[in-house]
Amino acid sequence: MSLREELGGITAIIEKDLKAYYFKPPNISWGILFPIVLALSFSLRNPEGLTDLAPGLISMATLFGTTSMEAIVITFEKRVGALERLQLAPISLTSILVGKILGGTIFGLVISIVMTLLATLFLGAEVTSLSMFIVVLILTAVAHSALGAVVAVSVKEVFEAQTLSNYFRFPMIFLCGIFLPLAKMPTLLQYLARLLPLTYSVEALRACMTATSDNILADTVILTGFCVLLVYLSVALFRRNQES
Amino acid sequence: MNAIEVTELSKQWGQTKAVNGISFNIEEGEVFGFLGPNGAGKTTTIKMLVGLAKPTGGTAKVAGYDVVEKPRMVKKHIGVVPEQSNLYDELTVYENLRFVSKLYHIPSTKIDQRINELLETFKLKEYTARRFRKLSKGLKRRTVLAAALLHEPEIVFMDEPTSGLDVLSARRLRDLISGLADSGVTIFLTTHYIEEAGQLCDRIALLVRGDIVELDTPEALRSHVQDTPIIEISYNGEELTPDDLQTIKATDIKVNRNKLSIRTENIDRALSEFIKIAEEKGAKIQDVQTVKPGLEDAFIQLTGLSLDHMEREKEGKR
Ligand SMILES: Nc1ncnc2c1ncn2[C@@H]1O[C@H](COP(=O)(O)OP(=O)(O)OP(=O)(O)O)[C@@H](O)[C@H]1O
Ligand SMILES: [Mg+2]
Numbered sequence: 001m002s003l004r005e006e007l008g009g010i011t012a013i014i015e016k017d018l019k020a021y022y023f024k025p026p027n028i029s030w031g032i033l034f035p036i037v038l039a040l041s042f043s044l045r046n047p048e049g050l051t052d053l054a055p056g057l058i059s060m061a062t063l064f065g066t067t068s069m070e071a072i073v074i075t076f077e078k079r080v081g082a083l084e085r086l087q088l089a090p091i092s093l094t095s096i097l098v099g100k101i102l103g104g105t106i107f108g109l110v111i112s113i114v115m116t117l118l119a120t121l122f123l124g125a126e127v128t129s130l131s132m133f134i135v136v137l138i139l140t141a142v143a144h145s146a147l148g149a150v151v152a153v154s155v156k157e158v159f160e161a162q163t164l165s166n167y168f169r170f171p172m173i174f175l176c177g178i179f180l181p182l183a184k185m186p187t188l189l190q191y192l193a194r195l196l197p198l199t200y201s202v203e204a205l206r207a208c209m210t211a212t213s214d215n216i217l218a219d220t221v222i223l224t225g226f227c228v229l230l231v232y233l234s235v236a237l238f239r240r241n242q243e244s
Numbered sequence: 245m246n247a248i249e250v251t252e253l254s255k256q257w258g259q260t261k262a263v264n265g266i267s268f269n270i271e272e273g274e275v276f277g278f279l280g281p282n283g284a285g286k287t288t289t290i291k292m293l294v295g296l297a298k299p300t301g302g303t304a305k306v307a308g309y310d311v312v313e314k315p316r317m318v319k320k321h322i323g324v325v326p327e328q329s330n331l332y333d334e335l336t337v338y339e340n341l342r343f344v345s346k347l348y349h350i351p352s353t354k355i356d357q358r359i360n361e362l363l364e365t366f367k368l369k370e371y372t373a374r375r376f377r378k379l380s381k382g383l384k385r386r387t388v389l390a391a392a393l394l395h396e397p398e399i400v401f402m403d404e405p406t407s408g409l410d411v412l413s414a415r416r417l418r419d420l421i422s423g424l425a426d427s428g429v430t431i432f433l434t435t436h437y438i439e440e441a442g443q444l445c446d447r448i449a450l451l452v453r454g455d456i457v458e459l460d461t462p463e464a465l466r467s468h469v470q471d472t473p474i475i476e477i478s479y480n481g482e483e484l485t486p487d488d489l490q491t492i493k494a495t496d497i498k499v500n501r502n503k504l505s506i507r508t509e510n511i512d513r514a515l516s517e518f519i520k521i522a523e524e525k526g527a528k529i530q531d532v533q534t535v536k537p538g539l540e541d542a543f544i545q546l547t548g549l550s551l552d553h554m555e556r557e558k559e560g561k562r
Binding site for chain 1: 294316319324326328331332333344347
């Protein structure tokens with residue numbers, strides 16, 4: 001196998017997925033509208049604490065954007081037989097999934113950048129450490145896109161992917177320190193939160209948006225670990241499901 | 245050299261035995277037809293040969309490479325037209341072909357030239373900028389076939405290429421397939437349509453419930469049934485029931501309104517029997533013809549399945 005061929009395949013898949021699917025209804029509703037509506041409804045109820053909320057809103061938008069994109073590029077394509085076309089091409093299964101995950105990553109990044117702009121323009125948020133902020137944003141998008149892929153390879157229908165994703169997504173909104181700081185939660189829930197990648201994203205983004213920089217390095221290392229683990233898991237699950 | 249070598253190949257999906265140890269070889273440049281009713285295992289066989297499903301037994305070599313050991317090498321040498329037209333709805337014909345070219349590592353300097361050649365051959369030029377979703381079924385099939393040929397594969401697999409097409413589109417597609425065969429490409433195709441297989445294929449394998457029950461040239465398959473001719477009788481008067489016709493000695497009798505077809509070794513005896521029955525029931529013979537059995541009859545005789553039955557199943561599946 002040649003690396004150049006694999007990379008060529010990966011970029012072709014990313015480009016095609018973005019071109020074909022960014023306007024699909026689930027992406028618009030779950031990926032873009034939902035996070036914005038949620039942010040708006042909170043800003044109406046609690047106009048003061050908004051600056052604090054910014055890191056959480058940005059990471060949440062990334063979570064929803066990436067996972068909805070994966071539901072389409074994987075589950076939808078599997079359903080209509082288009083994924084089979086990729087499997088027929090001389091590229092590895094890993095490259096196919098990496099392409100899918102990176103397509104979702106880019107979609108998630110675009111949404112999170114829009115969210116960041118909104119937050120800085122209207123909520124008075126500020127990015128204090130831009131380079132780290134970008135690194136964390138990318139890791140967040142990759143990790144959650146891969147999480148979306150893990151869900152997407154395990155189900156047959158797009159709505160199943162959305163439903164199953166919601167089992168993760170909604171608890172994550174409340175567990176991962178978006179609205180309620182981790183320190184104020186019961187110990188048991190804190191442990192649970194530490195098992196979820198979003199917790200580290202929120203923590204790291206918050207650090208990049210305030211003067212403090214505690215834990216940032218640890219957070220990025222852990223997020224990187226999640227990226228590797230989840231990509232690996234999605235490939236393994238895909239292979240297993242195909243055999244049965 | 246053989247383009248495809250299949251030895252004792254089997255596939256079991258859970259409890260379902262889809263393919264039961266089939267063996268055959270396909271020569272380079274041959275057009276090989278896999279003919280069989282629904283659920284016979286045609287698609288499963290293709291899936292194993294193109295690397296989409298792992299065989300549960302036996303081996304297969306495509307373009308000289310073992311399909312399990314070297315799937316990547318196999319994939320480089322084959323083109324596949326799947327049962328479903330699975331290009332991307334939201335992309336145009338051109339964008340679809342360009343994407344597939346990239347998947348097959350065609351150098352970017354050559355992509356446009358290759359796409360143009362195929363658009364030309366497949367008469368798709370005027371649809372270049374149309375979204376795949378907006379194409380008719382026939383045009384979709386043609387685009388999918390073009391996509392399968394971009395990397396100039398030497399072996400092409402087609403799973404029911406003409407199913408669901410109207411007569412004209414199907415004929416056009418068959419012409420294209422013939423043209424492809426003339427250019428020396430090895431073709432493995434599956435079909436429900438007996439006459440289609442007869443027109444296109446050098447050899448046909450009849451697949452029934454995962455077993456190859458017959459493998460021969462279309463002519464030879466026809467000649468299998470040649471010695472039991474069919475007489476077709478049209479008559480006026482009340483419809484005759486199978487009960488009325490019990491006394492006729494024949495391998496097969498079909499009644500369709502006022503038309504009767506009798507397959508029998510002994511035409512004379514069957515005819516005189518029928519005349520007796522007709523007199524008794526007051527039926528008037530209008531026309532008598534002897535028919536040379538076609539491939540369809542060969543198929544029915546060899547598989548023991550009726551064509552109606554197959555068509556019905558196909559409809560039910562859709
Ligand atoms: N992915 C699968 N999982 C489980 N069973 C399967 C799978 N694919 C096919 N089968 C079963 O294997 C048998 C053969 O199916 P296959 O699709 O190969 O038949 P076919 O000859 O292509 O039929 P058709 O003319 O309907 O396309 C059927 O009983 C089918 O239900
Ligand atoms: Mg089939």
